[in-house]
Amino acid sequence: MSTVNLENKTILVTGVAGFIGSNLVKKIYQDAPSATVIGIDNMNAYYDVELKNFRLAELEKYSTFTFLKGSIADKELITEIFSKYKPSVVVNFAAQAGVRYSITNPDAYVESNLIGFFNILEACRHSYDSGENGVEHLVYASSSSVYGSNKKVPYSTDDKVDNPVSLYAATKKSNELMAHAYSKLYNIPSTGLRFFTVYGPAGRPDMAYFGFTNKLVKGETIKIFNYGNCKRDFTYVDDIVEGVIRVMKKAPDRKNGEDGLPLPPYAVYNIGNQNPENLLDFVQILSEELIRANVLPEDYDFEAHKELVPMQPGDVPVTYADTSALERDFGYKPSTSLRTGLRKFAECYAEFYK
Template sequence: MEKKTETKNRIVLVTGAAGFIGSNLVMELLKRDSNLKIVGIDNLNDYYDVSIKEWRLTEIENVAANHTDSTWKFVKGSIADKALIDGLFTTYTPDIVVNLAAQAGVRYSITNPDAYIEANLIGFYNILEACRHSYDNGATGVEHLVYASSSSVYGSNKKVPYSTEDKVDNPVSLYAATKKSNELMAHAYSKLYNIPSTGLRFFTVYGPAGRPDMAYFGFTNKLLKGETIQIFNYGNCKRDFTYVDDIVEGVKRVMQAPPEKKNGEDGLPIPPYAVYNIGNSSPENLLEFVDILQQELIRAGVLPEDYDFEAHKELVAMQPGDVPVTYADTAPLERDFGFKPATSLREGLRKFAEWYKVFYQI
């Protein structure tokens, strides 16, 4: 796929801008592009430590202050607030929309399903409707809607690596079901209203200032307190860990290349719609992952040299909603964008451990 849309001189709306991926994307765009107007929205909810979200926003402000050829505007609010979203689209008329706002986490969806319906279904519907109406009265409208899906949509699929050609009709969590729903809703809007949209199935994103509910972060917190970490499926889980910078690079490239608008033989639009995996396409065993993490935590001085890991490790059964392996087939991403994530697990965890030491002042 040819690169068609430069992001410079564009108005970009990023939802979930204080989130892990959103904040890193905003900073990368501010650093790399000129004459860019970025509008970010986030509700700063307390699903996890809000101070991390606030820290990310401060980092964005610092980057924006040093790159004054682009502008950054932050709006606190929820994408589930239809009037707010419609108002943002009317005020800023974004060219590109990157929807990263969502209620994340598999296990939390079992205990707090309401949050997922509100953010992931109603919120995403509001974004789609706003994109639709951006074309009203002959306006140019949104050129590309890019949105976060998840490797969770593959559910209980047995075939690996996971390909975007696979059927994904067996979600094993409400979170996964909402992400699959996003893809279906986007497809319908692409077909009905000719809105170019691309869904990105992210695979286990990690890195500095990440989400504390992710294993590597939670393990670090517990080890530091001298608590025992539980390793699910007796350590036999494999995850396609993807470093956040690789995810951001993938999103940035995809943003610039909306699926082409064209009509079929019936004269009606063929949906300008695409879905890609963004993953490392090399799953790591959870025990191996924990081993590298502990080495890097010692190296960074977060944990003492003589820390007894064996005494703080417990192998336990699989959790409801979890899957034994995630493994991305990234061939289409490589083919269309010439990009393949390549950050090694050690390199990524080293950067996380170094950030953790500074952030928590250890």
């Protein structure tokens, strides 16, 4: 792998007002204070825009951070950003997220996840024109949803993922294929990251743990599938961005094969916890931390607000990531306990919503 030094570099982060994007920017400045970050986000209303503004406001304190409102599907804008700022590292987190939303709003996924990603790849390709150094590393978000209804766990990047069960998953698998083709054709070092469930302060309201919280606050009952015997891979956001930054700093090598032609400098990793948590335990700890943060009253009866129900069709009892490759290549291992992470989430929820 080639070392990519982030100091004094210009880094483009797309989807910068998103949950992982905004936390990544903080981590970049912690790690490489001399870096310049250009952030782009279309600020769409898929979920509460106030939450996106709240995250962006926290980034305004960095003097070398520039925010641009716009869509990566706007080719002219992307071409202009690359020619003006000449980013050395590109992190593409802009995407229409969510599996269920893709069933009713497919256009949004094609526009952002396919056309938008194509524009980023094209801009990376042309960054080498006229002998320029260009982009040293493209890091982009894929998703654990590419595994579809795979029965084998843990999910490994060696598994075949040719049977997506949602358009969202299909667009993410397409990103990996497009990146591979561009890496091969134009020698663009690229690394895809298949994210598993990420949680933490100011997280995405469409995520299950956020939905659980909203329901508990309203005194509604939450359904826990498979009678509580579901296990999921939950990773705290600080652990995730630590993993992303390590990946950014090591790009797949550019080298030639036996035929003298370039081998694609391309890699894909799972990024998660490799430590599946029982959903019932997760919600139990969440309710305790919400009481501690005064989001729920002290005498809150969690037992009365949970309903254990059978499995949903199409759901799998256990999903988690095989992250051994990430540990091997980057020494990455998440370290935040579930209680610590949920405590920080509960405290932020109290601040933002109360």
